[in-house]
Amino acid sequence: MPAKSASKKVTTKKEIKKKETKIKTKYDIYVYNDWCKKCGICEAFCPVKCLGHDEIGQVIVLDADACIGCAQCEIRCPDFAIEIKVRE
Amino acid sequence: MVKHRDSTHLVHQYLRHNKKFPHVWCPGCGNGIVLGALIRAIHQHQYERDDIVLVSGIGCSSRMPVYVDFNTIHTLHGRALTFATGIKLANPKLKVIVVTGDGDSMAIGGNHFIHAARRNIDITTIILNNNIYGMTGGQSSPTTNYGDKSTTAPYTHIEHAFKISELAVTAGASFVARGTVYHADKLQKLIEAALTKDGFSVVEAVTHCHVQYGKLNKLGSNVDMMKWQKDNSITVQKAAKMKEEDVEDKITMGVLMDKPLPNFTKEMAKLKDRAKE
Numbered sequence A: 001m002p003a004k005s006a007s008k009k010v011t012t013k014k015e016i017k018k019k020e021t022k023i024k025t026k027y028d029i030y031v032y033n034d035w036c037k038k039c040g041i042c043e044a045f046c047p048v049k050c051l052g053h054d055e056i057g058q059v060i061v062l063d064a065d066a067c068i069g070c071a072q073c074e075i076r077c078p079d080f081a082i083e084i085k086v087r088e
Numbered sequence B: 001m002v003k004h005r006d007s008t009h010l011v012h013q014y015l016r017h018n019k020k021f022p023h024v025w026c027p028g029c030g031n032g033i034v035l036g037a038l039i040r041a042i043h044q045h046q047y048e049r050d051d052i053v054l055v056s057g058i059g060c061s062s063r064m065p066v067y068v069d070f071n072t073i074h075t076l077h078g079r080a081l082t083f084a085t086g087i088k089l090a091n092p093k094l095k096v097i098v099v100t101g102d103g104d105s106m107a108i109g110g111n112h113f114i115h116a117a118r119r120n121i122d123i124t125t126i127i128l129n130n131n132i133y134g135m136t137g138g139q140s141s142p143t144t145n146y147g148d149k150s151t152t153a154p155y156t157h158i159e160h161a162f163k164i165s166e167l168a169v170t171a172g173a174s175f176v177a178r179g180t181v182y183h184a185d186k187l188q189k190l191i192e193a194a195l196t197k198d199g200f201s202v203v204e205a206v207t208h209c210h211v212q213y214g215k216l217n218k219l220g221s222n223v224d225m226m227k228w229q230k231d232n233s234i235t236v237q238k239a240a241k242m243k244e245e246d247v248e249d250k251i252t253m254g255v256l257m258d259k260p261l262p263n264f265t266k267e268m269a270k271l272k273d274r275a276k277e
Ligand SMILES: Cc1ncc(C[n+]2csc(CCOP(=O)(O)OP(=O)(O)O)c2C)c(N)n1
Pocket: B058, B059, B060, B061, B062, B077, B100, B101, B102, B103, B104, B105, B128, B130, B132, B133, B134, B135, B136, B141, B209
């Protein structure tokens, strides 16, 4: 199918956009331990399960690279103790 | 538009950092989630801080105004709406918001609530419904469910619960909505909508007191109780298509009433003019 393979070489605008969005924004996760009460809400409802906790319940970041920056943890943290920032 | 990602940063800008933090609420209590949603909603409208008056009664939930940098007043148990009514009538330009618990607003303050709704005074009331008296040790409240336990109903509660939002509709409030702390973003949107309404606007925020209600009724942790909210909430639209008995145990979420009605504050101004003529 020569016609088809020829047209394949042309990168459409849509394809460029797709490529661009593929480069995932990375985030850093900060937990303010003097405010955090170790309630487990952020960990429980993180859609990509990138948070965990240690033996005393302190929040630990399991995989910051997996964080999608949805900030569901920020809006549900009852103690305003977790913050997500775009990685510079 | 505030991105959720800036939420913590934003909330901190409104907190009174000279107060004792972390706040008094138990680890995982939903009260803090409602406070976050309220701050974001107020911020979204770009209200001047000095134009906001946050009024509360007594209870865990009623401690909320203490922590935020608006005009705030922490009043008497059940009487938040009476103070708020006075404030609004004395200075109608102020944006008056009441924060109250199910005990505060439905038991001792129940009468004030229905009459504020009937008058349709321009006040936004946010009711944190955790089905119990949290602060004083887990006594039954008017929203404790039939068959559940409390410290005053160790052999289970034999009374039936008020449905706060439905009661507000019947009493004449012009805007009524229900949300949950699990759905914190939707809760924010509902509060945002309530704040723009010209009349008595009510947002019932379904929350959890895992420390009292949860423990007495074996409902699990704060996370378990939030999962319950997630799994048992349906939209008002969906509920309308369901059989009444199927809706009974669900949290009906969304706007239950949105109808412009003559508002008391404006009627009062007109009345004053009439009296002067
Ligand atoms: C006149 C009066 N009666 C009783 C009390 C005791 N009291 C304090 S808070 C409270 C109930 C609080 O319940 P609720 O409003 O549901 O708030 P929550 O603590 O659950 O957030 C009671 C009965 C009081 N402070 N003042």
